[in-house]
Amino acid sequence: MEKERIDITMTAVLRSKVLRQTLESFCKNVFYGDRDRFRLIVNIDLVGDKEHYKGVVKTCKKYFNNVVFNVSKKPSFAKAVIWTWSKVEADWVFHLEDDWIIYRKIDIDNMIRILKERSGLACLRLYKEKLPKGKKPMIF
Numbered sequence: 001m002e003k004e005r006i007d008i009t010m011t012a013v014l015r016s017k018v019l020r021q022t023l024e025s026f027c028k029n030v031f032y033g034d035r036d037r038f039r040l041i042v043n044i045d046l047v048g049d050k051e052h053y054k055g056v057v058k059t060c061k062k063y064f065n066n067v068v069f070n071v072s073k074k075p076s077f078a079k080a081v082i083w084t085w086s087k088v089e090a091d092w093v094f095h096l097e098d099d100w101i102i103y104r105k106i107d108i109d110n111m112i113r114i115l116k117e118r119s120g121l122a123c124l125r126l127y128k129e130k131l132p133k134g135k136k137p138m139i140f
Contacts, residue, residue, distance in 0.1 A: 003033070003034060003037050003109065004037070004090075004091065004092055004109070004112055005037050005038075005039070005090045005091070005092070006031075006037060006038050006039075006090055006092045006093070006094055006108065007038075007039050007041055007087075007088045007089060007090040007092070007093050007094075008031070008038055008039065008040045008041065008064075008093075008094045008095075008096055009041045009042075009081075009084035009085055009087075009088065009093055009094075009095050009096070010040060010041065010042045010043075010084065010095070010096045010097065010098060011042070011043050011045070011077060011080040011081060011084065011097060011098065012042050012043065012044050012045070012056055012098035013044070013045050013046075013047040013048065013075070013098065014044070014045075014046065014047055014048035014052040014053060014055075014056060015048075015056075015098065015099070016052065016055040016056055016058075016059050018098060018099050019056060019059050019060070019098045019099075020059050020062075021101060022096070022097075022098055022099060022100055022101060023059065023060070023062075023063040024063075025100075025101045025102045025103070026096065026100075026102055027063050029102045029103070029104060029105045029106060030094070030102060030105075030106045030108055031063075031094075031108070032105075035063070035064060035065060036065055036066070038064055038066070039064070039066040039067075039068065039089075039090065040060055040063070040064040040066065040067045040068070041067075041068045041069075041084045041087045041088065042056075042060055042067065042068070042069045042070075042084065043069070043070045043072060043079075043080035043081075043083045043084050044056050044057070044069060044070065044071045044072065045072050045075035045076070045077070045080055046071065046072065046073070046075060047075050053071050057069055068087055070083050070084075092112055092115075094108065102126070106126065111124050
């Protein structure tokens with residue numbers, strides 16, 4: 001069975017080292033397997049040395065074959081999110097920030113299955129910490 005295509009939207013600034021750690025952890029633990037099913041859509045805000053955006057793009061292309069990017073002339077987180085989301089083409093979207101790290105495996109196909117089974121859900125969120133014993137995640 002062919003896996004679902006997924007767009008990954010990401011906002012970034014000029015921190016190639018931080019971005020490399022983020023993409024390394026997510027590619028190892030979430031976006032593993034056939035990397036061609038993923039498309040990375042990244043907005044790069046020019047915060048810092050403006051020429052470093054080339055390093056950010058290079059880092060993105062190291063982890064993904066299909067990268068769509070925008071280099072904003074004027075940094076704005078809100079506009080970055082709007083731009084990345086306006087470029088989404090896949091049925092499924094995973095939003096990522098350039099400074100997140102994930103330490104355990106997450107089955108993204110299971111996440112898609114959950115969303116398909118529960119038509120009332122619009123999104124899932126990954127919890128930062130384990131839920132206290134007996135607590136269940138909120139489902140709206």
